[in-house]
Amino acid sequence: MSTYLVPVDFSKTADHAARYAARLSFAMENAKIILLNAYYVSEYESILPTPDMVITTDEHIADEITKRMEALEKLKAKMLEINPQAEIEVYLTRETLLRSIIDRVNREEIELIIIGSNGKKAKDESDIGSNAIKISKSSPVPVLVVPPKADYQSIRKAILACDFKKVKEVIPMHALKNILSKHRLELLVLNINSGHTIDSEEEHFLHEMLQDFSPAYHYSDHPDTIKGIVKFAKSEEAQLIIALPKKYSFFESLLHESVSQKLTIKSHVPVLLLKD
Structure with a gap:
């Protein structure tokens, strides 16, 4: 069984991610979705009134x-309307949200966490969307970030962006094999550093590591990586x-929120943050 954890806060952003998860589960023979909402009230909130002078009573x-x-x-x-057979x-x-996610992942075998990202005009719409990258930093399992422009499509083709540096340390082969073994994907490897000299030994290692997936290799010299x-x-x-x-990868910069937000907002397809 493939189990997807979808943190929600009842915003349009989270609703979009939940609908995407429902459509994704429809494509799987045996899938389960966990809708998680975290409602944390600190000791401070239970003692002092809110700015609206409301005391958080029992x-x-x-x-x-x-x-x-x-x-x-x-x-x-709503999700069952999309996939009536979904569990x-x-x-x-x-x-707290992060503790709730980690605790649930530790209790159960979660394949994927699915989170919506906020758009340019909705930066404050979803706390979860605003913290998508912070969640991915701490998550022990892959996180799928669904941009606001991303509508579900059957996943047939995936882009693996890589700069051909320290590939043995960078590429989480176990997680990658797990994803590719469950989905019949055409894999395209994109080198985004072709403006610089490519280490032939690293390139050879990469070809060996990915040979079972028969990927096609492409090279880009675009001045803007994203x-x-x-x-x-x-x-x-x-x-x-x-x-x-991961460390050494150019995508390590994606852990900086400004860069990662830029990618998830500008992308028209989901971005999978893959980790071992």
């Missing part, structure tokens, strides 16, 4: 929990961009 918390459970069930119903669990936790990747994905009509946010 009664207020109970009412909020009821509202959130109703919202989770409503979102589940969907609603899960309300009283921990634009180059997005442009290539669009020209090839790819349905997925695979990023490698």
